[in-house]
Amino acid sequence: MSRLEIVGVEGIGEIHPGDDLAGLIATAAQAQPFGLQDRDVLVVTQKIVSKAEDRLVRIDPDDPRGHQPVVDAETVRVLRRRGDLVITETTHGFVCANAGVDLSNVDQGWAALLPVDSDRSARRIRDGIRARAGVEVAVIVSDTFGRTWRRGLTDVAIGCAGIGAVVDLKGTTDDRGRELQVTEVAVVDELASAAELVMGKASGIPVAIVRGVDPAWLRTGNVREEIVRAPHEDLFR
Amino acid sequence: MSRLEIVGVEGIGEIHPGDDLAGLIATAAQAQPFGLQDRDVLVVTQKIVSKAEDRLVRIDPDDPRGHQPVVDAETVRVLRRRGDLVITETTHGFVCANAGVDLSNVDQGWAALLPVDSDRSARRIRDGIRARAGVEVAVIVSDTFGRTWRRGLTDVAIGCAGIGAVVDLKGTTDDRGRELQVTEVAVVDELASAAELVMGKASGIPVAIVRGVDPAWLRTGNVREEIVRAPHEDLFR
Numbered sequence: 001m002s003r004l005e006i007v008g009v010e011g012i013g014e015i016h017p018g019d020d021l022a023g024l025i026a027t028a029a030q031a032q033p034f035g036l037q038d039r040d041v042l043v044v045t046q047k048i049v050s051k052a053e054d055r056l057v058r059i060d061p062d063d064p065r066g067h068q069p070v071v072d073a074e075t076v077r078v079l080r081r082r083g084d085l086v087i088t089e090t091t092h093g094f095v096c097a098n099a100g101v102d103l104s105n106v107d108q109g110w111a112a113l114l115p116v117d118s119d120r121s122a123r124r125i126r127d128g129i130r131a132r133a134g135v136e137v138a139v140i141v142s143d144t145f146g147r148t149w150r151r152g153l154t155d156v157a158i159g160c161a162g163i164g165a166v167v168d169l170k171g172t173t174d175d176r177g178r179e180l181q182v183t184e185v186a187v188v189d190e191l192a193s194a195a196e197l198v199m200g201k202a203s204g205i206p207v208a209i210v211r212g213v214d215p216a217w218l219r220t221g222n223v224r225e226e227i228v229r230a231p232h233e234d235l236f237r
Numbered sequence: 238m239s240r241l242e243i244v245g246v247e248g249i250g251e252i253h254p255g256d257d258l259a260g261l262i263a264t265a266a267q268a269q270p271f272g273l274q275d276r277d278v279l280v281v282t283q284k285i286v287s288k289a290e291d292r293l294v295r296i297d298p299d300d301p302r303g304h305q306p307v308v309d310a311e312t313v314r315v316l317r318r319r320g321d322l323v324i325t326e327t328t329h330g331f332v333c334a335n336a337g338v339d340l341s342n343v344d345q346g347w348a349a350l351l352p353v354d355s356d357r358s359a360r361r362i363r364d365g366i367r368a369r370a371g372v373e374v375a376v377i378v379s380d381t382f383g384r385t386w387r388r389g390l391t392d393v394a395i396g397c398a399g400i401g402a403v404v405d406l407k408g409t410t411d412d413r414g415r416e417l418q419v420t421e422v423a424v425v426d427e428l429a430s431a432a433e434l435v436m437g438k439a440s441g442i443p444v445a446i447v448r449g450v451d452p453a454w455l456r457t458g459n460v461r462e463e464i465v466r467a468p469h470e471d472l473f474r
C-alpha cells in the first residue's frame with residue numbers, strides 16, 4: 001500500500017541567532033511518540049532557519065519607506081508592482097513577493113530575510129541531525145509563496161538536502177505502454193505543501209516529519225539547480 | 238498531535254464513459270484496510286473523471302496538426318508559445334499547457350479534455366459517495382500543471398466539494414500577538430500536491446484518501462470562484 005504520514009513537531013520553542021537548530025529539531029522530534037527514523041523527510045519552515053542563521057535585520061524607525069530598503073537590498077529585479085505588493089526576483093533567483101522579507105513572527109522593528117543559501121542550510125541541518133541523533137533524514141526548507149494565475153498561497157521548497165528536488169519520470173511508460181511525455185515532478189514542492197497542512201500559520205509548529213516517501217527519491221538534491229528557472233528559460237520574464 | 242495520513246486507493250481499474258465513478262471509488266476505498274470515514278478528503282485525478290464523463294475526443298489521423306485543433310477548441314487565450322509548448326487560458330479560466338488536453342493513459346488516436354465543470358464533478362462524486370456508502374467526504378479533482386518561475390510539475394486542484402478551496406487565516410494573530418498580513422492558504426492545491434506523492438504517474442493509483450484535515454476547512458468550497466484569478470486581477474496577463 002502506498003502511504004504517507006505527516007506529523008507536526010511541537011515543542012521546538014523560540015529560536016534565536018546562533019541556536020543549534022539541528023540539535024533542537026532532533027531532540028523535539030525524538031521526544032514525540034512518532035519518533036524520527038532513517039528516510040524520514042523533515043520539512044523546516046524558513047523562519048526558524050533565518051532566525052538561527054541570524055538573518056534578522058533592523059528596520060530603521062525613522063525611515064518613512066519602512067522595510068522597503070530591506071526588500072530592495074534582497075532584490076535583483078522587480079517584475080511587477082501594484083500598490084504595496086512588489087513581485088521580485090531575489091538574489092537567490094526566487095520569484096516571490098517582497099523578496100521573501102517577512103515581518104510576521106519576528107520582534108517589532110525587525111525583519112527576517114531568506115537564508116543566504118537554503119540548500120546549504122538544509123544540508124547543515126541534515127548533517128547535524130545525523131551527527132546528533134544518528135538518523136539519516138532528508139531535509140526541506142520551506143517558505144510560503146504566491147503564484148501567478150491562482151489565488152491563495154502554498155508552501156514551496158527553497159532548499160533541500162538528501163532528496164531530489166525534481167523527480168524525472170520521463171521514459172517510464174503509462175498504462176498503455178506508451179512513453180509519458182513530461183513528468184518531471186517537483187516532489188520537494190509537493191512535500192513542502194503537504195507539510196504546511198499540519199503546520200498552519202499561527203500554530204507554532206515550524207517542523208513536520210513526512211514518513212513513507214519513495215526511497216528512490218532520496219538522493220543528492222538541490223532546489224537552486226533543479227527548480228529555480230533561469231530568466232532566459234522563463235516564458236514570463 | 239497534528240497528523241495527516243495519505244493513502245493511495247488501488248483496485249479502481251480502467252474507467253469508461255458512463256461508469257458510476259462514485260460507486261467504483263467508494264467500493265475500492267471501503268475494500269481497503271484503511272477504509273473510508275466521515276471527514277476524509279478524497280483526491281481524484283482528472284483523467285478518470287474525464288473518462289467517466291466521456292470527455293474523450295478523437296484526433297483526426299489525417300490532420301497534420303495532430304491534436305492542435307482539439308487544444309484550440311479548449312482555449313480562450315494563448316499566453317505564450319514556444320515550439321510545441323503552448324501556455325493557454327482554458328474555457329474554465331485555468332492557465333496551463335495545451336489547455337489541459339492530455340494524450341497519456343488514453344487510447345492511441347484519442348485525447349482527454351478537462352471536465353466541463355470540475356467543481357460540479359467533485360460535487361457529483363461527493364454526493365454519490367454519500368448516497369452509496371453513507372460517508373460524508375470532501376472531494377478534490379486534481380490535475381498536473383507547470384508553473385512560472387519554477388521547474389517541475391505539481392498537482393493542483395481543478396475542482397472541489399465539501400472543503401474550502403482557500404482558507405483565510407487573515408485576522409488570526411502570529412506568536413507575537415500581531416495580526417498576520419496575508420495568509421490565504423490554497424489548501425486544496427496543497428492537498429492535491431500531497432496526494433500526488435502517493436499516486437505517481439504510471440502507478441495506476443488515480444485516487445488518494447487524506448485523513449486528518451482540520452474540520453474547520455470542511456465547508457462549501459469552489460475552485461473556480463476561490464482560486465481561479467480573473468485576468469484583470471492578474472499581474473502577468
